[in-house]
Amino acid sequence: MKYGARNKMEGTVTLIKKGTLMCSVTVQVPGPSEVSSVMTLDSLEELGLKKGDKVRAIVKAIHVLLVKD
Amino acid sequence: MKYGARNKMEGTVTLIKKGTLMCSVTVQVPGPSEVSSVMTLDSLEELGLKKGDKVRAIVKAIHVLLVKD
Amino acid sequence: MKYGARNKMEGTVTLIKKGTLMCSVTVQVPGPSEVSSVMTLDSLEELGLKKGDKVRAIVKAIHVLLVKD
Amino acid sequence: MKYGARNKMEGTVTLIKKGTLMCSVTVQVPGPSEVSSVMTLDSLEELGLKKGDKVRAIVKAIHVLLVKD
Amino acid sequence: MKYGARNKMEGTVTLIKKGTLMCSVTVQVPGPSEVSSVMTLDSLEELGLKKGDKVRAIVKAIHVLLVKD
């Protein structure tokens, strides 16, 4: 499986917070650091995600903002 | 300085590729891994970025796609 | 502090609406006009935002859609 | 015509920069301030944009990043 | 009305799910297939959307991720 995006990180789900329509999923990636994703509860259910699951986090480079002091 | 985004990574610029209007900037972050950002050449000039510069990469959680095998 | 984005507006927070996971923040910017941002409650807490705070609203040009009659 | 987005600004095209595939369009909006949009040359051609044209710039609130000192 | 985006699909609203701040709207487009949009409840109200309404779904090409097996 190949993705048309520059940023791909593998990690483990450590936290799922559910709202009424959306949720946030925190993924521990090597570093150590964390990546957070917000999606609909429908997508969460479709992924069937639970703590400890291995996932890949994908981010298109155009969505990355660089900031310099 | 505080950012209204869940994902913030500090790193060092290792590569800048310029197109005619846009450019991509690769940032080495701890892990070790890399983050790539695409922006306009105007933004690149405004940032004054060059290899070796310290930058922060910011990504709103809504832009992160999770994929599961 | 410099941002790798074309659109940067300074303004004052006039309204914060909280959902269960996300929130929206309205910012009065010169014009007079308003800019709205949606983020997680976690990001809101980290920003420590309240009405009357001065903030900067950042938007990458790629996220701006132009429409013509 | 109504848009499912929180941020809508009307203005006048002041600058078009063309790359090989993408372009940037600068729009003067009340303030006085400017908004920049990046799109494909295909979209530019479809819009038929030229300097002086009246356009509307649309930004979903989720694409607005707030920053606080 | 012309849009500076590559992807434009017309369809009919078939489902609206409301959260506390955000909502999701499902649109039946030719195919047959569905397109889902997430927006704020404020935007939903401004659109005045209800089941059966005709709408257009707009997506900038930069937001489309391609995946290949």
Next chain:
Amino acid sequence: MKYGARNKMEGTVTLIKKGTLMCSVTVQVPGPSEVSSVMTLDSLEELGLKKGDKVRAIVKAIHVLLVKD
């Protein structure tokens, strides 16, 4: 493979336009209609895409703008 996004369409690559840094890829999906994606040439190379290839186009619902007459 499961994706944390509401919109997933399968199709066939019909056109690839290359710029100096970015490219656009047009995908024929059932309908009949087309979906366009813009990505970096680096991502295109990594995908190894060519005309006729089968791909999946993924779009998070938050990136879909609805418009109503």
